[in-house]
Structures are given as C-alpha cells and as structure tokens.
Amino acid sequence: MALLCLSALPGIAQSRQDILLTNGWKFSKGEMPEAARPGFNDAQWQTVSVPHDWAISGPFDGNNDLQKVKIEQNNEKAATLKAGRTGGLPFIGTGWYRRKLVVPEFGPGKRVVLLFDGAMSDAHIYLNGQEVGSWPYGYNSFSFDITRLLQPSGDNLLAVRLRNQPEASRWYPGAGLYRNVHLIVTDDVQVPVWGTYLTTPEITPEYAKVKLRTKVATPGNSFQNLRLETEIRDASGKVMATTSTTLLPTDGQEFEQNLVVPTPQLWSPETPTLYTATSSLFAGSQLKDEYRTRFGIRSFKFEAGKGFSLNGKTRKFKGVCNHHDLGPLGAAINTAALRRQLTLLKDMGCDAIRTSHNMPAPELVTLCDEMGLMLMVESFDEWKTPKVKNGYSQYFDEWAEKDLVNMVHHYRNNPSVIMWSIGNEVPDQGAPGGGKIAKRLQDIVHREDPTRPVTAGMDRIDAAINNNFASVLDIAGFNYKPAQYEKANDKLPQGFILGTETASTVSSRGEYQFPVLQAKQKQYPNNQSSSYDLEYCSWSQIPDEEFVKQDDLGFVIGEFVWTGFDYLGEPTPYDEKWPSHSSYFGILDLVGLPKDRYYLYRARWNTTTPTLHLLPHWTWPGREGQTTPVYCYTNYPSAELFVNGKSQGRQTKAPSDQPQTRYRLMWNDVKYQPGSIKVVAYDAQGKAVATEEVRTAGKPHHIKLVADHAALAADGQDLAYVTARVEDAKGNLCPDATNQLQVAVSGAGRFRAIGNGDATCLEPFQEPRMHAFHGQLVAIVQAADKAGDIKLTVTGKGLKAGSLRLKTAVPAGK
Numbered sequence: 001m002a003l004l005c006l007s008a009l010p011g012i013a014q015s016r017q018d019i020l021l022t023n024g025w026k027f028s029k030g031e032m033p034e035a036a037r038p039g040f041n042d043a044q045w046q047t048v049s050v051p052h053d054w055a056i057s058g059p060f061d062g063n064n065d066l067q068k069v070k071i072e073q074n075n076e077k078a079a080t081l082k083a084g085r086t087g088g089l090p091f092i093g094t095g096w097y098r099r100k101l102v103v104p105e106f107g108p109g110k111r112v113v114l115l116f117d118g119a120m121s122d123a124h125i126y127l128n129g130q131e132v133g134s135w136p137y138g139y140n141s142f143s144f145d146i147t148r149l150l151q152p153s154g155d156n157l158l159a160v161r162l163r164n165q166p167e168a169s170r171w172y173p174g175a176g177l178y179r180n181v182h183l184i185v186t187d188d189v190q191v192p193v194w195g196t197y198l199t200t201p202e203i204t205p206e207y208a209k210v211k212l213r214t215k216v217a218t219p220g221n222s223f224q225n226l227r228l229e230t231e232i233r234d235a236s237g238k239v240m241a242t243t244s245t246t247l248l249p250t251d252g253q254e255f256e257q258n259l260v261v262p263t264p265q266l267w268s269p270e271t272p273t274l275y276t277a278t279s280s281l282f283a284g285s286q287l288k289d290e291y292r293t294r295f296g297i298r299s300f301k302f303e304a305g306k307g308f309s310l311n312g313k314t315r316k317f318k319g320v321c322n323h324h325d326l327g328p329l330g331a332a333i334n335t336a337a338l339r340r341q342l343t344l345l346k347d348m349g350c351d352a353i354r355t356s357h358n359m360p361a362p363e364l365v366t367l368c369d370e371m372g373l374m375l376m377v378e379s380f381d382e383w384k385t386p387k388v389k390n391g392y393s394q395y396f397d398e399w400a401e402k403d404l405v406n407m408v409h410h411y412r413n414n415p416s417v418i419m420w421s422i423g424n425e426v427p428d429q430g431a432p433g434g435g436k437i438a439k440r441l442q443d444i445v446h447r448e449d450p451t452r453p454v455t456a457g458m459d460r461i462d463a464a465i466n467n468n469f470a471s472v473l474d475i476a477g478f479n480y481k482p483a484q485y486e487k488a489n490d491k492l493p494q495g496f497i498l499g500t501e502t503a504s505t506v507s508s509r510g511e512y513q514f515p516v517l518q519a520k521q522k523q524y525p526n527n528q529s530s531s532y533d534l535e536y537c538s539w540s541q542i543p544d545e546e547f548v549k550q551d552d553l554g555f556v557i558g559e560f561v562w563t564g565f566d567y568l569g570e571p572t573p574y575d576e577k578w579p580s581h582s583s584y585f586g587i588l589d590l591v592g593l594p595k596d597r598y599y600l601y602r603a604r605w606n607t608t609t610p611t612l613h614l615l616p617h618w619t620w621p622g623r624e625g626q627t628t629p630v631y632c633y634t635n636y637p638s639a640e641l642f643v644n645g646k647s648q649g650r651q652t653k654a655p656s657d658q659p660q661t662r663y664r665l666m667w668n669d670v671k672y673q674p675g676s677i678k679v680v681a682y683d684a685q686g687k688a689v690a691t692e693e694v695r696t697a698g699k700p701h702h703i704k705l706v707a708d709h710a711a712l713a714a715d716g717q718d719l720a721y722v723t724a725r726v727e728d729a730k731g732n733l734c735p736d737a738t739n740q741l742q743v744a745v746s747g748a749g750r751f752r753a754i755g756n757g758d759a760t761c762l763e764p765f766q767e768p769r770m771h772a773f774h775g776q777l778v779a780i781v782q783a784a785d786k787a788g789d790i791k792l793t794v795t796g797k798g799l800k801a802g803s804l805r806l807k808t809a810v811p812a813g814k
C-alpha cells in the first residue's frame with residue numbers, strides 16, 4: 001500500500017496529493033536497456049520497497065571497489081591498495097527499478113510530477129518506455145513533469161536506471177533508490193515543486209515581517225484571474241496572519257506577499273518553534289492548489305570581531321559532521337533512525353550538523369527544524385579537479401549550477417539551515433582560478449538565497465589564502481587547523497573563522513590499549529583503535545587541542561567534529577588493511593552506541609545535565625599490578641578517585657602544556673586490581689556532589705535488553721533500537737564478551753537489521769544473529785502497519801535469554 005500524504009488541511013477540498021511510491025517496486029542489477037520498455041518481463045526480479053539500498057546486504061568483500069590510490073589530502077606519498085575505502089560493499093554497477101504507476105484522478109486539467117529525494121546515482125527515468133530525464137549527482141533531489149507521457153488508462157510503467165562507477169567516492173555512497181520517490185498530483189494551475197521562498201526580513205519582540213514569494217505555473221502561461229490566499233498559523237494551529245493577493249499581469253509568474261506575525265516565538269536549537277504558511281491558489285472562485293511552507297522565525301549574524309549570534313545572542317557552533325549512511329540500514333533513509341541519531345546528539349549538547357559532503361535527505365532537515373539543530377548544508381566534495389577517478393569532477397562544468405540551485409530551492413525555507421557549504425577540501429583551493437570558481441559558486445547561492453552565508457571546508461590553508469580563495473567566502477572554514485587560526489584570521493578580511501572539520505580522533509568502543517600514549521596513525525594487530533581518545537591521524541588532532549582554541553579565541557565561531565557517528569567506508573588508520581569496513585572517527589559507533597568520547601563532548605557541550613563518566617572498564621584479568629590509567633570525563637571541576645576504596649588522590653582540571661589536563665581528569669599511575677574504581681566529584685565550591693563507579697565483571701550470565709523507546713507507531717516504518725548487553729550475574733557489563741547472539745522477533749513487527757559497532761566484523765547486518773562486540777550489540781526492530789505487541793527475544797549459548805515487549809499503535813490522524 002502506498003503511503004498517502006495529503007497536504008490539504010482537514011475540511012478543505014483536496015487539491016494536491018503527495019504520494020510516496022513506497023511499495024510495488026521490482027529491482028534487478030545488470031545492464032538491461034530493454035528494462036525501460038513496458039513489455040519487459042520482470043517477474044523474476046526481486047520485489048522491494050523504497051527507500052532501498054541494494055548493496056547493504058553485502059556480502060562484505062575487500063575486492064569491492066578496491067582502490068589503488070594515493071590520497072593527496074592525507075599527505076600520502078605513494079599509491080597503495082585501499083580495501084575498505086567505500087565500505088567493501090557491492091554497490092558498483094547498474095541497477096534497475098520498475099513499477100506500475102497508477103495516478104489517482106488523472107485526466108485533463110491535471111499535472112503530475114515525479115520528485116526524487118535522491119537516487120544513487122546517474123539516474124535515468126523512463127515512463128512508458130520514453131526517457132523523462134536524468135540526474136547524475138546521487139545526493140541531490142530533482143523532479144520531472146511526466147504529465148504529457150501518462151496514459152489516462154492508468155496503465156503506466158515507471159522505470160529507473162541507476163549506475164555506480166568504481167572509484168567514484170571516498171566513503172560508502174549507498175546504491176539505488178535510497179531516498180523517497182514522490183508522485184505529486186495537482187491541478188494544472190499550481191505551485192511548482194519548491195515554489196515558495198519565505199524570508200523574515202524584520203524581527204522585533206512585537207512583530208515579525210514575513211515575506212513570501214510564490215511561483216505559479218499554469219497551462220499556456222495564462223495568469224489571468226488568479227488569487228493567492230495565505231494564512232500563517234503557529235504551532236498550535238492558531239491563525240496569526242492572513243492575506244489575499246491577486247496576480248497582476250506585471251507580476252509575471254510570481255506572487256509577493258508580506259504578512260506580519262505578532263509577538264513571534266523565535267526558533268533556536270533550544271526552542272525549535274515552527275510556523276506554517278498555507279497558500280491557497282484560486283482561479284476565480286475555484287480552489288486550484290494548496291501549498292504549505294513550514295518555517296521558523298529567527299535572525300542571525302556573522303560579524304567581524306563578534307562572531308556568530310542567533311537571535312541576538314552570541315554562541316559558538318557545537319557541531320558534528322555526519323555522512324548520510326545509517327550503519328546497518330545503509331543509505332536507505334528512515335526517519336526513526338535519524339530521529340534516534342539526533343536525540344543522541346542533542347543529549348550530548350550538540351547544536352549543529354554539517355551534512356558532509358553532500359545534500360542531506362529532506363527528512364533530516366525536517367527533523368532538525370523540529371528538534372532544534374542548526375545545519376550547514378553542503379554540496380560537493382570536489383569541483384573541477386578530481387579527488388577520486390570517477391567523482392563529481394566529470395559532471396562539474398555542466399551540473400554544478402543546477403545542483404546548487406536545487407539544493408538551495410529545496411531547503412531555503414527551513415529555519416535549521418544557517419549556512420551553505422559549496423565544497424569540502426576541493427583541490428581547486430590551490431589550483432589556478434580556484435578563487436574564481438569559489439566566487440562563481442558563492443554568487444549562484446547568493447542569487448538564489450541572499451539571506452544565508454556561504455562557507456567551504458579548506459584544508460590547504462596557505463594555498464587557499466594565497467589563491468584568494470579563503471578571502472572570497474562569507475565564512476572562512478578550516479579543517480584541522482587550530483594551530484593556524486590566529487595566523488589565518490590576521491590575513492583574512494572576514495574577522496572570524498569556523499572550524500568546519502575538527503579533531504578526527506579515532507577510537508573503537510570498549511577497546512583500550514596499553515601503554516596509554518598519544519599517537520598519530522597508530523595501528524594494532526586487531527585493526528582497532530584505543531578508546532583513551534589520544535589517537536588521531538597525521539593531519540588531525542585530539543579533541544582537546546581544538547577545545548583550547550575554541551575557548552581562547554573569540555573570533556573562532558565553533559567547530560564541526562569529524563564525526564558524530566561512525567560511517568561505512570574510510571577506515572583510517574586501517575585504509576590498507578582488511579577486514580575493516582567502517583570509520584573509527586565517530587563519537588558514537590556505527591550502531592549509535594556512545595564511545596567514551598561522547599562524554600568528553602557531553603561534559604563540555606551539555607550545560608543542563610551533569611556528566612560524570614569513567615574509563616576504562618575495570619575487568620582486566622592478567623593486568624593485576626600493572627599501570628592502568630583511569631580518566632574521568634565530567635563537567636565538574638575536580639574529583640577524587642578510589643580503587644577498592646583506596647584514594648588515588650584528587651585531580652582538578654587545569655591548563656598545562658598538555659591540552660587534555662584542562663578538559664579531562666586523569667590518574668595515569670593507577671595499578672590494576674580487580675574490584676572497583678569510583679570517583680567522587682566536587683563542584684566549584686568544593687562540595688562532593690556526585691559519584692560514579694565501575695566494577696570488575698564476573699562471568700557472562702544473562703542478556704539484558706534496553707530499547708531506545710518502547711512505544712512505536714504502527715506505520716510500517718518506525719524502528720526500535722534494542723541494545724543487547726551481556727552482563728554478569730550482578731548486572732555488570734562483561735566488557736570482553738563476544739558471544740554470538742540470536743534475535744527472534746514476533747508479533748506486530750519484524751527484525752530489520754543488526755550491528756555491533758565493530759569495524760572489522762564481516763557478519764551481515766541483515767541476518768538476525770551476530771557476535772557481541774565488547775559485550776554489546778544493537779538489534780533494529782521495525783513496526784508493522786497494524787497495531788499490536790512486538791516480542792523480541794535474544795538468546796546466546798550459556799546465557800539466560802533476554803526478552804522484551806514493545807507496543808505499537810496507529811499514529812493519530814491515520
């Protein structure tokens with residue numbers, strides 16, 4: 001059953017339908033030009049639902065997209081074989097999707113548009129055997145009017161051909177129709193796709209001026225007798241402003257309306273208040289279309305000497321960069337999976353995301369509007385000069401402007417979007433003419449949206465400054481250059497600098513290596529990185545080095561840490577090793593389990609809830625008597641550590657020549673003895689205010705299940721992420737447990753995927769069993785579209801099973 005989203009308000013005639021083409025798709029891989037034609041027999045093809053990622057079910061293989069390359073931006077001097085660079089998944093090749101298309105109420109006077117939120121990649125769209133159009137960049141949204149090719153009989157065949165080239169990416173791109181496909185049916189007098197542009201040119205405590213420009217398309221371009229009635233409602237549905245405008249011949253194809261909202265509630269990450277403008281388009285007395293624009297009222301400034309302010313308050317971006325994949329779900333978009341990610345980031349105190357290095361899914365932008373996260377929406381990872389053999393550079397000249405225009409039109413009404421990025425570490429920074437290209441791209445973005453600034457992540461700081469590249473940008477963004485912020489700021493005209501990409505510290509959840517040393521590109525035989533948060537890349541830093549500059553330099557306006565979540569591909573420092581299919585950069589692992597670093601950032605960023613976290617775990621048979629440093633990540637200024645009740649002294653955060661002494665409490669000489677480690681934290685007045693204890697675990701005894709939420713929507717899409725923990729008899733996590741766990745789901749839902757956050761694990765995400773990694777894994781359960789109970793049981797040899805019930809209910813209004 002296709003999901004039907006009617007954009008009409010209750011009680012108003014339905015004038016526009018936005019139907020998600022979710023089910024009824026057939027899919028197959030292979031070069032089959034004949035698959036575009038209606039008579040082609042696809043009976044043997046796989047039946048799939050969209051969003052769909054054809055490669056995520058694997059199998060993993062180091063030969064998939066094996067790349068022999070010298071990664072110049074990583075300062076490599078010679079080409080070497082990289083096995084897991086794009087995740088080791090089978091995404092290369094051609095794939096076809098086919099589907100019958102029935103358009104409700106199609107006939108004369110109707111207009112039908114297909115809108116693809118993203119298709120990976122090089123999409124060619126066919127209707128009834130004829131090519132409708134194509135769009136090469138896999139991350140962008142695009143639409144085509146298919147009215148003229150539709151058969152009124154209802155017997156229509158939609159076919160989509162996608163093709164992924166080898167050596168086209170630096171990370172796992174996903175494969176296929178991995179984002180939603182919309183069928184939009186309107187009257188032929190209508191507001192086209194992304195047809196409104198809403199700005200708030202003046203905001204005071206008493207009122208906000210809202211300016212709405214609305215495009216109108218009509219058959220034969222006859223714009224006679226048209227009227228647009230717009231009403232703005234607040235979040236509770238109360239009408240705040242209305243206006244009615246007649247389209248005059250001088251207006252061309254666009255209405256301009258100005259409204260005033262009294263006592264506006266401002267949008268911010270802390271108060272994500274939204275309004276909706278509903279525009280009803282009439283021809284005479286007939287309602288032709290109804291178009292909704294959700295927006296927020298907020299103002300921001302980037303000022304020399306003052307930095308960034310939102311709604312008049314100076315703040316620094318507490319941001320993360322994220323790639324688009326959702327770990328075990330691959331690139332296939334899912335709102336519940338994104339909501340969980342944002343919930344975890346918000347709890348950490350994060351207030352911004354950079355959609356590295358491409359356009360996001362619309363669901364992410366919608367959720368950031370609703371949940372309160374600021375966005376840097378990024379476009380490209382390369383321009384004219386390639387970084388990978390078959391990357392975007394092949395399309396740049398012909399497509400860059402079209403791609404930027406679609407990106408900006410799509411998201412320029414979203415309050416979460418604060419800035420646009422025209423590129424990441426593009427080699428053109430230092431190439432002749434690079435500054436000119438930057439100016440041209442920035443001008444395109446300004447032309448389409450003069451209200452937001454443009455940035456780019458630059459890594460070649462001297463080249464970018466000398467090439468007049470950095471000075472052209474509204475915001476100079478630097479990747480991994482905290483030590484040079486002062487020098488760059490002195491040389492640049494803007495008067496502020498952004499850490500567009502910071503840290504790139506690497507770690508594996510639950511993994512600790514001794515002796516504890518700060519190290520670059522450190523490798524271990526097991527292809528893991530230590531979780532003491534002191535390991536990083538040849539070009540990057542530990543988090544604390546960036547913190548110092550963020551705290552001490554007023555002109556630095558924040559940071560975007562590389563990365564919030566681990567992602568598929570780019571397994572630095574094991575780029576040349578296999579098995580290793582995913583990154584080590586994440587603050588949270590590939591399944592969203594927090595690594596220790598989560599608490600380092602939380603202690604700094606979450607100013608409303610205390611953080612008190614101890615590492616490492618305290619189960620080290622064989623390490624008795626050996627030095628086992630203990631770190632505490634906390635927002636309290638000092639704490640005393642006890643090992644089996646014996647004080648190890650009190651530590652206080654304080655600047656020194658080692659940046660981490662300012663941000664971590666560290667006891668470097670602790671000798672391991674089984675038992676427990678415990679900290680007592682003191683507030684600034686010296687009062688003992690909180691404690692935290694970690695105990696030595698006994699033998700694995702049972703499986704404990706913890707769901708991220710227990711009440712699901714019975715919508716066929718909602719997900720519960722259930723963490724399975726292998727615990728000892730007393731409820732301590734067994735930090736070395738690697739038991740294979742088996743998942744069984746029954747009732748009103750199904751098993752969707754599994755993951756353990758181990759970059760070296762080649763077990764498939766789609767089978768209901770996997771080994772625990774450092775005592776944990778996460779099972780993802782998907783609700784059916786009928787309400788009821790879901791029962792989940794997780795078993796493991798020699799362990800008492802864990803079981804859990806989840807409830808699903810039909811969402812209100814369905």
Ligand code: GAL
Nearest residue numbers: 073424425501504537540562
């Ligand atoms: C940066 C790059 C990112 C990622 C990161 C890893 O140079 O922009 O995409 O590769 O390094 O540290």
